Amino acid sequence: MDIYDVVVIGAGPGGLACAIKAKELGLSYVILEKGTSVFQGIIDSYPKGKKVYPTIPKAETGPFPIEDLEPSHEPVEEYVAKINACVEQHRIAIQLGEDLQDIVKEEKDFRVVTGQNYYRAFNVILAFGRNIPVDLGVYGDAKTVARRLDNPEDHIGASTLVLGGGNSAADIVAALSKAKRAAEDETPVYWAHRREQFKVDKDVARDLGEEILLGGNIRILQGAIPVIGDVDKDGVDRLLIGVRSVDYDDGMKLHKGMSFPMKHVIACIGTRGPAPVFARLGLRQEMVGKAGKETKRIVLTPGFQASIEGIYAIGAAISPAYVVIEEDGTLERQKHVDLIFTAVSDGVQAIEEIARRK
Numbered sequence: 001m002d003i004y005d006v007v008v009i010g011a012g013p014g015g016l017a018c019a020i021k022a023k024e025l026g027l028s029y030v031i032l033e034k035g036t037s038v039f040q041g042i043i044d045s046y047p048k049g050k051k052v053y054p055t056i057p058k059a060e061t062g063p064f065p066i067e068d069l070e071p072s073h074e075p076v077e078e079y080v081a082k083i084n085a086c087v088e089q090h091r092i093a094i095q096l097g098e099d100l101q102d103i104v105k106e107e108k109d110f111r112v113v114t115g116q117n118y119y120r121a122f123n124v125i126l127a128f129g130r131n132i133p134v135d136l137g138v139y140g141d142a143k144t145v146a147r148r149l150d151n152p153e154d155h156i157g158a159s160t161l162v163l164g165g166g167n168s169a170a171d172i173v174a175a176l177s178k179a180k181r182a183a184e185d186e187t188p189v190y191w192a193h194r195r196e197q198f199k200v201d202k203d204v205a206r207d208l209g210e211e212i213l214l215g216g217n218i219r220i221l222q223g224a225i226p227v228i229g230d231v232d233k234d235g236v237d238r239l240l241i242g243v244r245s246v247d248y249d250d251g252m253k254l255h256k257g258m259s260f261p262m263k264h265v266i267a268c269i270g271t272r273g274p275a276p277v278f279a280r281l282g283l284r285q286e287m288v289g290k291a292g293k294e295t296k297r298i299v300l301t302p303g304f305q306a307s308i309e310g311i312y313a314i315g316a317a318i319s320p321a322y323v324v325i326e327e328d329g330t331l332e333r334q335k336h337v338d339l340i341f342t343a344v345s346d347g348v349q350a351i352e353e354i355a356r357r358k
């Protein structure tokens with residue numbers, strides 16, 4: 001197996017900047033992206049038609065560090081199309097559907113472990129943004145549970161479970177119900193939340209109410225908790241959720257649950273920052289900020305190297321701030337604006353640092 005000079009985690013603006021610069025400096029590299037597309041993070045988080053601005057942070061001056069990645073006030077769909085053309089033109093090496101699980105230090109290099117494979121590299125750049133999905137927290141494996149609704153038609157003819165108590169979950173429930181109704185499919189959409197109360201905005205609630213009144217087959221499960229991810233005797237990945245438990249006098253409990261094939265489960269349970277991922281990888285973080293409002297921030301050298309030599313972190317993953325460690329060991333909080341410009345500039349600098357150390 002080849003050992004890459006650098007494996008980049010995430011094909012956002014930061015990850016692509018790393019790839020373009022690595023190619024220019026003659027470093028071998030591959031990008032691992034967990035989504036099905038380049039710029040998956042942007043595709044997932046920008047509203048349709050949103051204009052993408054080439055904003056430059058106050059403390060910086062132009063030009064944009066890599067011209068091909070510069071947005072120009074165009075709608076996000078056009079920007080993503082332009083980026084896809086750029087990926088083709090630069091022949092950027094990307095492996096899609098590769099979700100980082102672990103980075104293991106070997107004698108001279110790292111073993112970068114994803115859900116299905118592993119890769120070897122002398123350096124790893126974490127460019128995975130800030131939208132790390134909240135873990136389902138179940139016993140066993142639940143990796144094949146979807147986090148968004150790609151195609152409602154995929155759920156026609158099967159009971160579908162939507163997990164989560166907020167607006168995004170409600171939108172998915174309404175969209176699924178509408179698609180099933182249009183196809184005259186009577187299978188229900190179960191909407192489950194671990195709490196008793198769902199929290200949605202008025203407009204979302206109105207759309208959902210309308211969907212129910214029009215005949216949508218929506219069943220609500222309050223206090224429903226995902227428990228086990230399992231494979232059944234037919235080899236189907238299933239998710240078991242507990243829906244009720246009844247106490248008996250002698251300490252026994254009667255549990256009621258429901259089990260769904262994971263391909264018909266959509267978990268809309270939010271995202272969190274990357275601090276727990278940095279902790280899992282053993283990277284140093286320090287508490288910074290005003291008393292009572294301290295937050296954990298990753299510690300990096302001025303060249304974006306983390307506390308384990310050869311691991312770097314850039315872009316939105318280190319926004320809105322990180323801690324710079326100088327050569328004499330002094331620590332200083334560094335603001336880091338969450339912008340495309342910043343992610344691209346970080347990527348260029350991290351690769352230059354890797355090339356310098358090679």
Ligand SMILES: Cc1cc2nc3c(=O)[nH]c(=O)nc-3n(C[C@H](O)[C@H](O)[C@H](O)COP(=O)(O)OP(=O)(O)OC[C@H]3O[C@@H](n4cnc5c(N)ncnc54)[C@H](O)[C@@H]3O)c2cc1C
Nearest residue numbers: 010012013014034040041053100128129315316338339340
């Ligand atoms: C609604 C919205 C509007 C914005 N508008 C603008 C704007 O107009 N102009 C501007 O300059 N900035 C804007 N921003 C900010 C800008 O989008 C970010 O600064 C930029 O996307 C950060 O790039 P990144 O490469 O660091 O992270 P991301 O773009 O988040 O890319 C990270 C990539 O890593 C992948 N990934 C995550 N976890 C894993 C894993 N475990 N394994 C493998 N891959 C993984 C993700 O799927 C994603 O594709 C906006 C942000 C939002 C949310």
